[in-house]
Amino acid sequence: MCKSAGRILLVDDDEFVLLSVKLLLEPHFASVKTTNNPERIPALFEQEQFDVVVLDMNFRHGDTTGNQGLFWLRKILSLHPDTQIILLTAYGDIQLAVDSIKEGALDFIVKPWQNEKLLTTVKTANVVSQEKKNVKLLKSQQKSLVSALRQAHEPLIGNSPALNAIRKTIDKVAPTEAEVLILGQNGTGKEVIAREIHARSKRADGIFMAVDVGSLSESLFESELFGHRKGAFTDAKEDRIGRFEAAAGGTLLLDEIGNLSLPLQAKLLTVLQHKKVTRLGTHEPIALDVRIVCATNCNLHAMVSDGKFREDLLYRINTVEMTVPPLHDRAEDIPLIATHFLKKFSAKYQKPYLKLSEAALAQLQGYRWPGNIRELQHAVERAVIMCEGEELLPDDFGRDPQKVQGEFSFERLNLEQLEAWAIRKAIAKHHGNISHAAEELGLSRGALYRRIETYGI
Numbered sequence: 001m002c003k004s005a006g007r008i009l010l011v012d013d014d015e016f017v018l019l020s021v022k023l024l025l026e027p028h029f030a031s032v033k034t035t036n037n038p039e040r041i042p043a044l045f046e047q048e049q050f051d052v053v054v055l056d057m058n059f060r061h062g063d064t065t066g067n068q069g070l071f072w073l074r075k076i077l078s079l080h081p082d083t084q085i086i087l088l089t090a091y092g093d094i095q096l097a098v099d100s101i102k103e104g105a106l107d108f109i110v111k112p113w114q115n116e117k118l119l120t121t122v123k124t125a126n127v128v129s130q131e132k133k134n135v136k137l138l139k140s141q142q143k144s145l146v147s148a149l150r151q152a153h154e155p156l157i158g159n160s161p162a163l164n165a166i167r168k169t170i171d172k173v174a175p176t177e178a179e180v181l182i183l184g185q186n187g188t189g190k191e192v193i194a195r196e197i198h199a200r201s202k203r204a205d206g207i208f209m210a211v212d213v214g215s216l217s218e219s220l221f222e223s224e225l226f227g228h229r230k231g232a233f234t235d236a237k238e239d240r241i242g243r244f245e246a247a248a249g250g251t252l253l254l255d256e257i258g259n260l261s262l263p264l265q266a267k268l269l270t271v272l273q274h275k276k277v278t279r280l281g282t283h284e285p286i287a288l289d290v291r292i293v294c295a296t297n298c299n300l301h302a303m304v305s306d307g308k309f310r311e312d313l314l315y316r317i318n319t320v321e322m323t324v325p326p327l328h329d330r331a332e333d334i335p336l337i338a339t340h341f342l343k344k345f346s347a348k349y350q351k352p353y354l355k356l357s358e359a360a361l362a363q364l365q366g367y368r369w370p371g372n373i374r375e376l377q378h379a380v381e382r383a384v385i386m387c388e389g390e391e392l393l394p395d396d397f398g399r400d401p402q403k404v405q406g407e408f409s410f411e412r413l414n415l416e417q418l419e420a421w422a423i424r425k426a427i428a429k430h431h432g433n434i435s436h437a438a439e440e441l442g443l444s445r446g447a448l449y450r451r452i453e454t455y456g457i
């Protein structure tokens with residue numbers, strides 16, 4: 001017979017009871033210990049963590065109050081809350097049974113017992129104890145995963161008026177449960193913003209989960225988001241919870257929501273309206289406990305006008321709406337973000353001495369960054385890898401200078417950005433010689449120094 005991993009402790013003052021229960025349980029459990037003295041319970045727990053204790057209610061001869069049993073029940077549960085306790089008494093006192101279960105006992109058995117019933121009860125108690133331990137373990141694993149994920153996420157870098165306005169909106173919206181819609185081109189930082197909302201919300205201890213709903217096929221959509229029961233469809237080999245349930249207590253980012261087909265939009269709307277999901281193959285709706293944030297690079301308002309996006313869904317998801325501008329519209333953020341990535345990648349590639357040259361910075365600020373911050377991140381990583389000296393030079397970024405020039409667009413910079421860019425370029429051209437740069441720019445050295453300070457060059 002295959003023994004289960006359970007460790008059982010029997011406590012009774014009657015040696016005959018101890019022996020017969022031990023003989024009954026021993027073939028089924030890894031360890032069965034006995035004692036006729038309840039005072040020894042703490043010492044026995046020091047030697048072994050018992051999963052189940054079968055505890056007599058009355059130890060003194062003639063005592064039928066059950067008070068001793070209740071005392072030891074409380075004591076064990078206060079020290080070892082995961083241990084399951086089954087009480088054993090010769091007196092079928094229903095009130096005592098009710099009291100002991102109220103105090104936390106799992107079950108109650110009346111002497112003389114039926115072997116079959118006692119064995120089943122101890123087996124069930126052992127399963128409950130193991131499950132409780134598993135849940136505790138999973139919870140602590142989830143906690144460390146959540147904190148590891150939180151550490152892994154990029155901070156929101158930038159000091160442009162546009163980004164500061166977004167920060168202000170995050171401050172207001174994060175503590176609420178309002179649905180937020182984040183619009184913006186690919187790579188502008190929509191997910192970073194969604195994470196920031198989560199990190200500053202009441203759900204910060206819960207999980208942040210992003211799901212690219214736009215890439216889910218019609219057939220996968222429901223099982224991925226709502227979950228399924230084993231056998232709900234051909235490939236459903238086991239029960240599976242969906243993302244809505246998996247993110248319970250946290251925040252779910254529905255990314256690329258503009259790519260959802262109209263039928264899937266209808267399904268999502270139903271879930272959001274009723275705040276309930278039903279796993280495929282089941283009929284019991286489960287209440288949603290998740291904050292929804294949506295993101296897309298599509299113009300949902302235009303899609304509504306064209307009949308490609310449901311207006312009712314748009315109004316369900318955009319209680320607060322924010323648009324993240326493309327990187328070239330906030331060129332003043334580029335030095336800060338590039339420096340952030342330089343720090344990150346110079347540490348990763350063990351080149352902590354690396355610096356950004358003025359010429360490289362001028363090139364980065366002049367480039368259009370069609371892939372936005374994601375492209376800038378990759379460009380800096382490449383430059384760190386390729387750089388042979390102590391300064392990152394324009395060539396290290398692997399961008400064709402012609403293309404950079406070609407893609408540079410003056411009309412996208414305001415006057416101050418344009419001036420800062422021209423100053424950087426002149427300084428780089430003259431290898432840091434301020435007099436020559438000032439001469440080329442038609443400024444006095446003092447005027448150039450003042451501007452360098454103003455623009456933080």
Ligand SMILES: Nc1ncnc2c1ncn2[C@@H]1O[C@H](COP(=O)(O)OP(=O)(O)OP(=O)(O)O)[C@@H](O)[C@H]1O
Pocket residue numbers: 154155156157158184185186187188189190191192193255295297337340373374377
């Ligand atoms: N303000 C920022 N500061 C620092 N890093 C950022 C910032 N915004 C974005 N990033 C980084 O740029 C990359 C792209 O950001 P993110 O994934 O948030 O963009 P997205 O708009 O959600 O992109 P997509 O639309 O393609 O999903 C990520 O590596 C992210 O960490």
